[in-house]
Amino acid sequence: MGLSSPVPVLGAGGWGTALAVALTRAGHPATLWARRPDFAARLAEVRENREYLPGVTLPPGVAVTSDLARAVAGAEFALVVVPSVGVPDLLAELPRELGLVLCAKGLAPDGGRLTDLARGLGFTRVAILSGPNHAEEVGRGLPAATVVASTDAGLADAVQAALVSPTLRVYTSRDEVGVELGGVLKNVIALAAGLVDGLNLGDNAKAAIITRGLREMGRYLVSQGAHEDTVYGLSGLGDLVATATSRHSRNRAAGEAIARGDHPIHRPQQGGKVVEGLRTAGLLDTWASAHGQDLPIVRAVALVASGEWTPDQGIASLMGRDARAELDG
Numbered sequence: 001m002g003l004s005s006p007v008p009v010l011g012a013g014g015w016g017t018a019l020a021v022a023l024t025r026a027g028h029p030a031t032l033w034a035r036r037p038d039f040a041a042r043l044a045e046v047r048e049n050r051e052y053l054p055g056v057t058l059p060p061g062v063a064v065t066s067d068l069a070r071a072v073a074g075a076e077f078a079l080v081v082v083p084s085v086g087v088p089d090l091l092a093e094l095p096r097e098l099g100l101v102l103c104a105k106g107l108a109p110d111g112g113r114l115t116d117l118a119r120g121l122g123f124t125r126v127a128i129l130s131g132p133n134h135a136e137e138v139g140r141g142l143p144a145a146t147v148v149a150s151t152d153a154g155l156a157d158a159v160q161a162a163l164v165s166p167t168l169r170v171y172t173s174r175d176e177v178g179v180e181l182g183g184v185l186k187n188v189i190a191l192a193a194g195l196v197d198g199l200n201l202g203d204n205a206k207a208a209i210i211t212r213g214l215r216e217m218g219r220y221l222v223s224q225g226a227h228e229d230t231v232y233g234l235s236g237l238g239d240l241v242a243t244a245t246s247r248h249s250r251n252r253a254a255g256e257a258i259a260r261g262d263h264p265i266h267r268p269q270q271g272g273k274v275v276e277g278l279r280t281a282g283l284l285d286t287w288a289s290a291h292g293q294d295l296p297i298v299r300a301v302a303l304v305a306s307g308e309w310t311p312d313q314g315i316a317s318l319m320g321r322d323a324r325a326e327l328d329g
């Protein structure tokens, strides 16, 4: 792909829209693909994604289409920015020689990684983009940093070159597993932080959830083959802080709403916007039970999200665990 060929951005929610705008800031045109033709037509005309990223004007360098084949024609790689639940169907329609930059922070239907799902479908060039990156801030050009991870160094370098700009620092990493799973797990811990907020449990409890949550993330990531240092990088600690403390986070807000009794807990969407952690918690809890792994915050969030436990029961389950040494798990 030459520097001036448009980069396909597949998914016109908040993050896809912000990434398309970020590409133009980096000097590259983008083609933003939306699934629904009527939505794409309105977006092309209004030049603002009022449903998912209000207040950000689409620059002239962003073209909008609902024609998937046209969006990816001739591209070296595409940013895949639909929610995790929509990734399998979308990938099934893409040419296998296309490089994939997976941007969803969620899991495949079987609880596995989306990068594995992609490779299982026959894609050979796969990367993950993840970090503390609220679309509302990246869309407005506030300074941010992110990580593109791939075992394919050429792909990671190409994505870095395409996205880096004076307002977005893009780091590369070879630790695909660690970068991908950090983004997946932090949503669940942010939901727990939202429960703490909604129950008015205070700053000490919030700090405890974030810190113990980071340890839980670390245990899981390392068990899956991640490098321990990645847990403390932008896609781990960085995104956990950004999400668990942010007014923008849908996951944190969902936890707060559940605690206040005003969230439809069986619906993994909030006002049409995706709350990945609700789905992730259940998938991870099932995996942890099957593999004898202790993920107590994941378990509490999964059972509260499914309605089996009240938020108070979830917190009590964490406070009532056996006394132990801090570093023992």
Ligand SMILES: NC(=O)C1=CN([C@@H]2O[C@H](COP(=O)(O)OP(=O)(O)OC[C@H]3O[C@@H](n4cnc5c(N)ncnc54)[C@H](O)[C@@H]3O)[C@@H](O)[C@H]2O)C=CC1
Residues within 6 Å of the ligand: 011, 012, 013, 014, 015, 016, 035, 052, 081, 082, 083, 084, 085, 086, 087, 090, 103, 104, 105, 106, 133, 134, 135, 136, 272, 273, 274, 276
């Ligand atoms: N919003 C943010 O700040 C960030 C979001 N992400 C991740 O990006 C992914 C997308 O999130 P957002 O853009 O925030 O979503 P969003 O909630 O803003 O919008 C979701 C978009 O996906 C579309 N969609 C829903 N189901 C679909 C399906 N089955 N197939 C295709 N399209 C479908 C919707 O029509 C909508 O355009 C999520 O995995 C999220 O965790 C990652 C970094 C930042």
Ligand SMILES: O=C(CO)COP(=O)(O)O
Residues within 6 Å of the ligand: 105, 131, 132, 133, 134, 135, 187, 190, 239, 242, 243, 248, 249, 250, 251, 252, 274, 275, 276
């Ligand atoms: O991943 C995000 C920021 O890095 C967005 O988090 P939410 O999905 O909770 O809004």
